[in-house]
Amino acid sequence: MTFRVDVDVAVPMRDGVSLATNVWRPEKPGPFPVLLVRTPYGKDDAGTYGNPKLPDVFAFVGAGYAVVAQDVRGTSRSPGVFVPNVHEGRDGADTLAWLVEQPWCDGAVGMWGGSYMGFTQWLAAVRDVPGLRAIAPVMSSADLYGAPWYSPGGALSQDAVLTWGTLSALRTLRRELDEGRGDPADVRALLSGLEHPRLLHDPLPLTGRDVMTRHLPWVGEVLAHPERDAFWQEVAAIDRCAAITVPALQIGGWYDVFIGETMRSYTTMRRHGGSDAARDGQRLVVGPWSHADGTDLGTYPDRSFGLAGSIKAADVTGEHLRFFDRSVRGRTDTPGDTHRVRIFVMGVDEWRDEADWPLPDTRYTDFFLAGGGRANTATGDGVLTRDAAVTEATDTFLYDPRRPVPTLGGTVLAGAPGAHPGPADQAAVEARDDVLCFTTAVLDRPVEVTGHVTLVLHVSSSAADTDFTGKLVDVHPDGRAILLCEGVQRVRYRDSLTEPALLEPGTVCELTVDLCVTSNVFLAGHRIRLEVSSSNFPRYDRNTNTGGPIAAGTEDDLVVAVNRVHHGPSRPSRLVLPLIERPRTETEVRT
Ligand code: BEZ
Numbered sequence: 001m002t003f004r005v006d007v008d009v010a011v012p013m014r015d016g017v018s019l020a021t022n023v024w025r026p027e028k029p030g031p032f033p034v035l036l037v038r039t040p041y042g043k044d045d046a047g048t049y050g051n052p053k054l055p056d057v058f059a060f061v062g063a064g065y066a067v068v069a070q071d072v073r074g075t076s077r078s079p080g081v082f083v084p085n086v087h088e089g090r091d092g093a094d095t096l097a098w099l100v101e102q103p104w105c106d107g108a109v110g111m112w113g114g115s116y117m118g119f120t121q122w123l124a125a126v127r128d129v130p131g132l133r134a135i136a137p138v139m140s141s142a143d144l145y146g147a148p149w150y151s152p153g154g155a156l157s158q159d160a161v162l163t164w165g166t167l168s169a170l171r172t173l174r175r176e177l178d179e180g181r182g183d184p185a186d187v188r189a190l191l192s193g194l195e196h197p198r199l200l201h202d203p204l205p206l207t208g209r210d211v212m213t214r215h216l217p218w219v220g221e222v223l224a225h226p227e228r229d230a231f232w233q234e235v236a237a238i239d240r241c242a243a244i245t246v247p248a249l250q251i252g253g254w255y256d257v258f259i260g261e262t263m264r265s266y267t268t269m270r271r272h273g274g275s276d277a278a279r280d281g282q283r284l285v286v287g288p289w290s291h292a293d294g295t296d297l298g299t300y301p302d303r304s305f306g307l308a309g310s311i312k313a314a315d316v317t318g319e320h321l322r323f324f325d326r327s328v329r330g331r332t333d334t335p336g337d338t339h340r341v342r343i344f345v346m347g348v349d350e351w352r353d354e355a356d357w358p359l360p361d362t363r364y365t366d367f368f369l370a371g372g373g374r375a376n377t378a379t380g381d382g383v384l385t386r387d388a389a390v391t392e393a394t395d396t397f398l399y400d401p402r403r404p405v406p407t408l409g410g411t412v413l414a415g416a417p418g419a420h421p422g423p424a425d426q427a428a429v430e431a432r433d434d435v436l437c438f439t440t441a442v443l444d445r446p447v448e449v450t451g452h453v454t455l456v457l458h459v460s461s462s463a464a465d466t467d468f469t470g471k472l473v474d475v476h477p478d479g480r481a482i483l484l485c486e487g488v489q490r491v492r493y494r495d496s497l498t499e500p501a502l503l504e505p506g507t508v509c510e511l512t513v514d515l516c517v518t519s520n521v522f523l524a525g526h527r528i529r530l531e532v533s534s535s536n537f538p539r540y541d542r543n544t545n546t547g548g549p550i551a552a553g554t555e556d557d558l559v560v561a562v563n564r565v566h567h568g569p570s571r572p573s574r575l576v577l578p579l580i581e582r583p584r585t586e587t588e589v590r591t
Pocket residue numbers: 114115116117148160164413
């Protein structure tokens with residue numbers, strides 16, 4: 001394959017700013033369909049991101065597409081100021097308007113790219129721009145409040161905000177230094193937070209991140225908007241799904257910080273997308289991956305999913321090509337394009353094609369919390385049972401924000417050194433008195449859980465506001481307690497993310513905690529476990545328990561909360577699991 005590349009083509013925006021853009025074209029007569037990526041990470045690296053989650057640009061050009069890579073406003077070679085998200089809708093639309101006028105473009109454009117590059121796709125797609133035929137966000141979100149910056153339960157996604165904020169501030173600072181502005185000492189200050197995550201995460205108040213906000217004031221804005229208010233609604237493509245008329249291929253990971261919103265944008269587009277093509281054309285591929293674990297995807301210190309779990313086995317480039325050939329080129333003869341959804345089922349560690357998500361044959365089943373009121377730690381008396389509990393009991397723990405439960409794996413973005421995202425063993429946190437564990441008996445047959453996991457808790461607290469966290473865990477026969485999925489609910493947002501309501505201390509309320517999604521077969525000999533606590537730090541920020549503004553809370557403000565989970569016939573606290581019960585095939589029965 002031979003191709004030509006034009007570097008730093010200036011693409012004009014409506015306000016006179018021109019964005020730096022590279023154009024890769026097959027060395028043959030055009031015009032070509034175009035695949036556009038808009039990135040804050042440097043367009044010049046678009047061919048060599050070395051990120052196996054992203055498709056191979058050379059394969060795109062080899063298949064006859066022109067590839068266009070653009071530095072978003074205020075990054076790398078594009079002028080202006082980088083304010084995350086706010087310019088991407090307009091700038092994306094202006095770029096598409098320019099593209100379809102180019103003689104080498106045949107008028108059909110697809111967009112691609114991961115994470116932030118996915119935000120740029122959703123925000124352009126809501127504008128229903130001429131020429132756009134499809135988008136392919138990898139590990140991304142159409143609701144930036146829900147992920148990655150806050151969470152469906154209203155807690156700040158602290159690790160994502162501060163880690164990504166630091167990296168972005170560093171990129172801005174580098175531009176400033178190149179232009180003879182900026183203080184070189186800030187480089188050291190920012191880097192020390194990445195090298196020593198406790199320096200980044202522990203200090204209070206959260207709003208005191210002066211160096212970071214000097215170079216990326218947007219971080220201050222994020223902390224100033226803990227509710228899902230107009231600041232977030234303006235960049236929530238998911239709220240405008242009916243305006244999106246193109247299909248999306250989404251690729252996600254069960255341990256990705258974005259996974260909840262990846263799934264929600266799929267289900268919302270299937271129902272409310274703005275055209276038949278958008279509703280019917282959704283595609284979803286989800287593997288056992290986290291956001292940022294390099295090239296060994298699918299293999300983690302406490303759990304390996306085998307070769308099939310590697311992203312290489314998922315053929316991300318092939319998925320993109322089949323999708324774009326159908327939706328951008330309009331080909332109807334794309335082989336292997338028979339199912340909407342492809343998921344990696346953990347436990348049995350194999351890929352499965354499915355008709356839709358949630359799986360149409362899901363049976364949401366209650367697993368009740370039970371026990372005598374001493375569920376603290378994995379050796380306590382907490383029980384998880386399909387039979388409704390017959391006795392009332394209350395489990396109590398102290399949540400001390402000075403001593404939060406540390407994040408161990410899961411959907412954290414970066415984690416701490418030695419603590420990777422992904423399916424980590426929870427043994428160390430399950431030994432804590434402030435972690436309640438509710439566990440089933442040893443399973444005598446496999447139980448498949450694939451879909452959205454919800455926790456309904458009857459809780460009370462000594463505080464006017466606090467958090468309740470939950471984790472679904474697969475307890476292996478060797479004792480490993482492998483995390484599957486997790487979530488948090490900030491009590492003040494129990495009814496609304498825009499109208500917080502404090503709790504009357506001591507009164508019992510029903511709380512629904514979204515534990516996100518997973519796909520796992522709990523094998524015979526394993527046990528299903530639910531963990532309940534009030535912190536998961538720094539995956540989420542610590543609730544100060546005061547009821548006041550959390551980001552402004554200082555060390556002196558922190559209050560210890562006495563938190564309680566009630567269960568029994570009158571207060572049926574329960575885990576609602578999406579069970580998949582299918583007749584086993586003959587081969588499965590034989591093995
Ligand atoms: C990313 O582009 O990888 C990213 C963006 C926002 C939050 C986390 C990661």
